[in-house]
Amino acid sequence: MAPDPLVRLQAVSKVFPGGIVGLDAVDLDIVGGEFLTLLGPSGCGKTTSLRVIAGFESPSSGKVLLDGRDITALRPFDRPVNTVFQDYALFPHMNVAENVGFGLSLRKLSGAEQSKRVGEALDMVGLADKLNARVSELSGGQRQRVALARAIVCEPRVLLLDEPLSALDAHLREQMQVELKRLQSRLGTTFVMVTHDQTEALSISDRIVVMNKGRIEQIAPPATLYDRPATTFVASFIGTMNLLQSRFVGRDGDRLRFAAGALPLEAMPENGEAPSTGAMRIIGVRPEDLLATTKATAGTAPARVNSIVFHGRTLRLHAELEKGAPVVIDAPRQAEGFQFSVGDVAHISLRPGANCPVLSG
Numbered sequence: 001m002a003p004d005p006l007v008r009l010q011a012v013s014k015v016f017p018g019g020i021v022g023l024d025a026v027d028l029d030i031v032g033g034e035f036l037t038l039l040g041p042s043g044c045g046k047t048t049s050l051r052v053i054a055g056f057e058s059p060s061s062g063k064v065l066l067d068g069r070d071i072t073a074l075r076p077f078d079r080p081v082n083t084v085f086q087d088y089a090l091f092p093h094m095n096v097a098e099n100v101g102f103g104l105s106l107r108k109l110s111g112a113e114q115s116k117r118v119g120e121a122l123d124m125v126g127l128a129d130k131l132n133a134r135v136s137e138l139s140g141g142q143r144q145r146v147a148l149a150r151a152i153v154c155e156p157r158v159l160l161l162d163e164p165l166s167a168l169d170a171h172l173r174e175q176m177q178v179e180l181k182r183l184q185s186r187l188g189t190t191f192v193m194v195t196h197d198q199t200e201a202l203s204i205s206d207r208i209v210v211m212n213k214g215r216i217e218q219i220a221p222p223a224t225l226y227d228r229p230a231t232t233f234v235a236s237f238i239g240t241m242n243l244l245q246s247r248f249v250g251r252d253g254d255r256l257r258f259a260a261g262a263l264p265l266e267a268m269p270e271n272g273e274a275p276s277t278g279a280m281r282i283i284g285v286r287p288e289d290l291l292a293t294t295k296a297t298a299g300t301a302p303a304r305v306n307s308i309v310f311h312g313r314t315l316r317l318h319a320e321l322e323k324g325a326p327v328v329i330d331a332p333r334q335a336e337g338f339q340f341s342v343g344d345v346a347h348i349s350l351r352p353g354a355n356c357p358v359l360s361g
């Protein structure tokens, strides 16, 4: 049985003035202690979801529950929830300790207790030696850490993070991803993060919620989302996925067998159900699950190479199958006999053992 959720969004909709739908009947269970990421393109409803949990936005309909209690009408400051904003929202005229202690000073804690907790929070984010520094003297990464310390010092049940790393350069961002995950594990606090960066979501989260147009497309751990996306939207949003139209031709043990032109495809059964024979379906195939050879053999499909892009250990071929269907293949640079040029015909086949999901919608 699934554990009781810490936070539950129950049929939450948000319609903004002018009839703009921010959220459309969203049901979401957030488990205590997990690192959950809301991922999706601009305008899909990520920030609105976060603001509804924080209490900055009230739903047009539906409920927000915390530990089974209805908190929909509770004001933000009465919720055991804290938010780290994209721009950090630090007070420039205060030093680091004052910024971190600000939330505590609103509570009735002794001065000694406040200093102890500020010290501990700064220690957690590796800034114990910057207690008296001015915010203006800090680097972007250090400001980010101060914002985190300020959010965790009040020991919220849920920490909400709205694109917390977007202001950092790529290198620092990757380092902070590791730190953020480590901090979350140490605290055991539930983190809910918004990002539109799929690499960030995949590397940091226990579970990812993929959103599209105010709705949830799929909720799953990173590997499941990558290996078994449920819909064409998720498949195209997470990594690169070839979407091949294919006709179901029958079963082969556990595998479903499809034919896409001359390229035979195996796919995973969806919920154990096979489509009816002859039905056209969309199959997702990762670029690394396709092989390209110079010679045609049984089971290969010809594709004209339109471009070749250097990707480090692999070369990415952008090619066109018969009838103009685009296909992307990642080929190891060292592959024996790898000698394609733009304009060549590559003969494409499925890597033996590759698992390709059958996608809906």
Ligand SMILES: Nc1ncnc2c1ncn2[C@@H]1O[C@H](COP(=O)(O)OP(=O)(O)OP(=O)(O)O)[C@@H](O)[C@H]1O
Binding pocket: 016, 017, 020, 021, 022, 023, 040, 041, 042, 043, 044, 045, 046, 047, 048, 049, 196
């Ligand atoms: N205060 C508002 N008034 C009117 N429309 C709004 C308001 N806030 C959000 N919206 C609309 O609701 C939809 C969802 O917005 P939201 O900010 O949640 O998206 P998002 O996924 O966080 O996007 P981004 O990645 O660009 O921040 C969008 O169409 C947006 O224009």
